[in-house]
Amino acid sequence: xxxxxKANAETTQRMIEAHPVLVGLGKAKDVxxxxxxxxxxHAGPPITWERACGTLKGAVIGALLWEGKAxxxxxxxxxxxxxxxxxxxxxxxxxxxPMAGIISPSxxxxxxxxxxxGNRAFxxxxxxxxxxxxxxxxxxxxxxxxxxxxxxxxxxxxxAILETKGIDMRSLISEALHMGDEGxxxxxxxxxxxxxxxxxxxxxxxxxxxxxxxxxxFTGNNALWVLNxxxxxxxxxxxxxxxxxxxxxxCTMARNGTDFGIRISGLGKEEWxxxxxxxxxxxxxxxxKAEDANPDIGDSTITETSGIGAFAMAAAPAIVTFVSGxxxxxxxxxxxxxxxxxxxxRFFTIPQLDFQGTPVGIDIRKVVEKGITPRVNTGxxxxxxxxxxxxxxxxxxxxxxxxxxxxxxxxxxxxx
Amino acid sequence: xxxxxKANAETTQRMIEAHPVLVGLGKAKDVxxxxxxxxxxHAGPPITWERACGTLKGAVIGALLWEGKAxxxxxxxxxxxxxxxxxxxxxxxxxxxPMAGIISPSxxxxxxxxxxxGNRAFxxxxxxxxxxxxxxxxxxxxxxxxxxxxxxxxxxxxxAILETKGIDMRSLISEALHMGDEGxxxxxxxxxxxxxxxxxxxxxxxxxxxxxxxxxxFTGNNALWVLNxxxxxxxxxxxxxxxxxxxxxxCTMARNGTDFGIRISGLGKEEWxxxxxxxxxxxxxxxxKAEDANPDIGDSTITETSGIGAFAMAAAPAIVTFVSGxxxxxxxxxxxxxxxxxxxxRFFTIPQLDFQGTPVGIDIRKVVEKGITPRVNTGxxxxxxxxxxxxxxxxxxxxxxxxxxxxxxxxxxxxx
Numbered sequence: 001x002x003x004x005x006k007a008n009a010e011t012t013q014r015m016i017e018a019h020p021v022l023v024g025l026g027k028a029k030d031v032x033x034x035x036x037x038x039x040x041x042h043a044g045p046p047i048t049w050e051r052a053c054g055t056l057k058g059a060v061i062g063a064l065l066w067e068g069k070a071x072x073x074x075x076x077x078x079x080x081x082x083x084x085x086x087x088x089x090x091x092x093x094x095x096x097x098p099m100a101g102i103i104s105p106s107x108x109x110x111x112x113x114x115x116x117x118g119n120r121a122f123x124x125x126x127x128x129x130x131x132x133x134x135x136x137x138x139x140x141x142x143x144x145x146x147x148x149x150x151x152x153x154x155x156x157x158x159x160a161i162l163e164t165k166g167i168d169m170r171s172l173i174s175e176a177l178h179m180g181d182e183g184x185x186x187x188x189x190x191x192x193x194x195x196x197x198x199x200x201x202x203x204x205x206x207x208x209x210x211x212x213x214x215x216x217x218f219t220g221n222n223a224l225w226v227l228n229x230x231x232x233x234x235x236x237x238x239x240x241x242x243x244x245x246x247x248x249x250x251c252t253m254a255r256n257g258t259d260f261g262i263r264i265s266g267l268g269k270e271e272w273x274x275x276x277x278x279x280x281x282x283x284x285x286x287x288x289k290a291e292d293a294n295p296d297i298g299d300s301t302i303t304e305t306s307g308i309g310a311f312a313m314a315a316a317p318a319i320v321t322f323v324s325g326x327x328x329x330x331x332x333x334x335x336x337x338x339x340x341x342x343x344x345x346r347f348f349t350i351p352q353l354d355f356q357g358t359p360v361g362i363d364i365r366k367v368v369e370k371g372i373t374p375r376v377n378t379g380x381x382x383x384x385x386x387x388x389x390x391x392x393x394x395x396x397x398x399x400x401x402x403x404x405x406x407x408x409x410x411x412x413x414x415x416x
Numbered sequence: 417x418x419x420x421x422k423a424n425a426e427t428t429q430r431m432i433e434a435h436p437v438l439v440g441l442g443k444a445k446d447v448x449x450x451x452x453x454x455x456x457x458h459a460g461p462p463i464t465w466e467r468a469c470g471t472l473k474g475a476v477i478g479a480l481l482w483e484g485k486a487x488x489x490x491x492x493x494x495x496x497x498x499x500x501x502x503x504x505x506x507x508x509x510x511x512x513x514p515m516a517g518i519i520s521p522s523x524x525x526x527x528x529x530x531x532x533x534g535n536r537a538f539x540x541x542x543x544x545x546x547x548x549x550x551x552x553x554x555x556x557x558x559x560x561x562x563x564x565x566x567x568x569x570x571x572x573x574x575x576a577i578l579e580t581k582g583i584d585m586r587s588l589i590s591e592a593l594h595m596g597d598e599g600x601x602x603x604x605x606x607x608x609x610x611x612x613x614x615x616x617x618x619x620x621x622x623x624x625x626x627x628x629x630x631x632x633x634f635t636g637n638n639a640l641w642v643l644n645x646x647x648x649x650x651x652x653x654x655x656x657x658x659x660x661x662x663x664x665x666x667c668t669m670a671r672n673g674t675d676f677g678i679r680i681s682g683l684g685k686e687e688w689x690x691x692x693x694x695x696x697x698x699x700x701x702x703x704x705k706a707e708d709a710n711p712d713i714g715d716s717t718i719t720e721t722s723g724i725g726a727f728a729m730a731a732a733p734a735i736v737t738f739v740s741g742x743x744x745x746x747x748x749x750x751x752x753x754x755x756x757x758x759x760x761x762r763f764f765t766i767p768q769l770d771f772q773g774t775p776v777g778i779d780i781r782k783v784v785e786k787g788i789t790p791r792v793n794t795g796x797x798x799x800x801x802x803x804x805x806x807x808x809x810x811x812x813x814x815x816x817x818x819x820x821x822x823x824x825x826x827x828x829x830x831x832x
Contacts, residue, residue, distance in 0.1 A: 179596040327770055
């Protein structure tokens with residue numbers, strides 16, 4: 001007879017003890033396992049071009065233009081329709097990407113190593129707010145910014161990361177939670193902690209002082225800069241807890257803008273449980289409304305999967321100015337998540353709750369039994385390709401994917 | 417008949433509307449009004465060498481050695497005993513200094529301008545933690561670090577501040593309070609916000625990349641770096657509210673390590689009310705205890721005077737790991753201060769209290785009537801010259817200075 005409690009304790013313990021350190025930067029085609037020349041990685045569970053949402057399609061078009069695989073939007077669409085380019089989930093390649101999550105072969109990605117368990121994870125660079133590729137925009141300025149990131153920022157960042165001898169991301173996240181971040185939608189402090197760690201190295205390795213100045217300016221003033229290395233860190237954390245026999249803990253939550261998908265530690269890596277993604281509730285930028293919104297999208301739910309994001313929202317009361325609600329709602333977000341998680345984090349703590357650890361290790365049994373789905377903080381993308389971000393808010397996965405997963409678990413382990 | 421409520425409303429309003437901006441850096445002898453070649457500025461109310469505490473004496477000795485006025489400790493003491501060097505309070509020169517608060521003629525000071533009312537204020541550079549001049553240490557490594565600050569950091573910082581076109585300190589403080597700082601003893605976020613503002617400028621103006629790297633490393637990793645420009649900002653705020661006829665609001669709280677002194681808006685600039693400073697209660701560094709502590713010292717209480725520091729402690733629950741207590745105590749600190757203040761700040765708000773403004777404008781009538789003295793967060797210095805910081809904690813001014821002030825107020829305005 002399988003001991004689920006014991007298995008879940010092990011899964012959660014592995015997540016807590018994982019120790020992600022940012023160790024490098026490299027081109028996706030050089031460092032991401034299974035990356036192919038005619039492949040694009042995307043957020044969420046597997047999806048076909050035909051079923052892809054507008055945001056994802058826009059980002060695919062942009063990436064193909066940027067890679068020089070297509071010269072026009074039409075050419076890009078043609079390539080996809082004719083299946084000349086493969087779509088593969090980031091999550092099948094130890095990678096994650098925010099929103100559309102497109103990683104193309106020539107893009108640079110962070111390399112995060114889990115020093116406890118030895119596994120690695122990857123995430124692309126953050127482009128900033130608004131009209132950006134990950135929100136489905138692909139105009140020339142979007143592509144130009146990506147080019148600057150790749151050709152100017154990435155080489156300096158790569159050398160600077162090596163110069164730092166590695167940035168301890170577990171410490172960084174831990175400290176950011178004491179500075180009003182929750183690590184997903186509010187990353188003001190984490191970004192500045194990253195700047196603190198990297199700026200002396202950037203000044204040292206970048207021989208062009210004007211370039212160094214521009215890179216420091218861009219990273220410091222993009223309050224989401226650190227989201228991507230944090231996501232890679234959370235991916236390294238969650239992956240290390242995957243595959244524990246008999247565990248009902250969620251190790252992946254991810255959305256492709258059409259479906260919300262989860263994977264469970266005690267079930268197969270290939271086994272996704274999916275259902276239609278929902279429209280987030282939140283605050284919209286001037287001129288946009290809920291009808292413009294794409295359904296929930298992105299791999300950034302890896303943060304909640306690992307015990308931060310909406311799960312740590314009690315630490316980030318000021319976030320409500322961005323995602324809606326009151327500081328009391330932020331507190332309740334964390335308190336509610338204790339009901340569906342296995343344990344409390346040892347390194348990620350919340351001063352407001354007397355330094356209690358964040359809720360970590362989502363147990364699908366508790367989700368189904370209590371009727372409480374995980375809370376998620378998220379950006380909101382326009383549903384049409386080419387527009388970009390239109391707001392930020394709160395969302396939950398559909399309950400049925402947890403029911404499906406529990407059913408599959410019962411079947412595999414003969415609980416029927 | 418004087419309308420005290422109206423006067424206090426004006427005083428508090430001036431504090432709230434003051435808009436401090438860091439506009440430059442210059443040598444004390446060039447920019448501080450009334451600074452003389454044979455003068456040292458110090459923290460707190462006026463004091464003679466004979467009555468000065470060990471911490472202050474140590475810092476005076478260090479400054480005289482550093483300035484080259486004395487070659488040995490004995491020579492320095494001799495200069496002071498023979499009154500060859502004048503001691504004058506920073507507060508008499510639009511300046512403030514943390515702990516001993518020694519500003520010598522050749523030291524560089526921040527120049528903060530209050531854009532609303534036009535007045536300026538000054539504060540020296542922060543040397544970091546531990547064995548430093550402001551805590552009364554004066555060994556060669558202390559003097560060497562001061563030399564490096566003056567000869568290497570200050571020229572770059574001066575040019576970089578000009579390059580930024582000014583750093584908006586009101587915005588910086590406001591944002592830092594949303595990131596877990598209280599602006600006095602916890603300045604982790606504020607320091608990184610300062611780094612964000614200044615690092616692109618440093619990279620640009622500093623042609624030696626190794627020097628730029630070292631300056632970014634020192635400022636980013638000294639979590640008190642921003643305390644000094646914040647203190648100058650609070651001084652600019654408080655000074656602009658001084659001299660309102662009929663006001664019972666405190667515009668200065670300062671300690672020289674022997675006496676705690678206050679000045680009141682509606683009474684004269686020259687009129688200090690003083691009584692013996694108390695020993696802070698707090699957490700001591702390993703190897704030190706309360707018996708080693710110097711009484712409360714420093715001008716940094718200008719933060720509480722202006723509505724941050726212990727008054728904003730509800731925003732900074734993680735500070736209790738540094739100054740003792742629990743997050744609940746931090747919350748209570750702010751809540752209690754509402755009882756003795758005139759108003760709530762418009763720009764400095766606390767997410768944890770539903771974005772309520774911090775308590776601002778200490779009313780001596782309320783202090784005396786309710787028997788509640790202002791709360792203060794503070795560093796703790798060793799009582800002997802030459803040692804340095806030994807802890808951090810909480811303290812309150814003696815009640816009798818508020819009683820003295822109220823008595824003087826009653827006398828001046830014929831309330832007797």
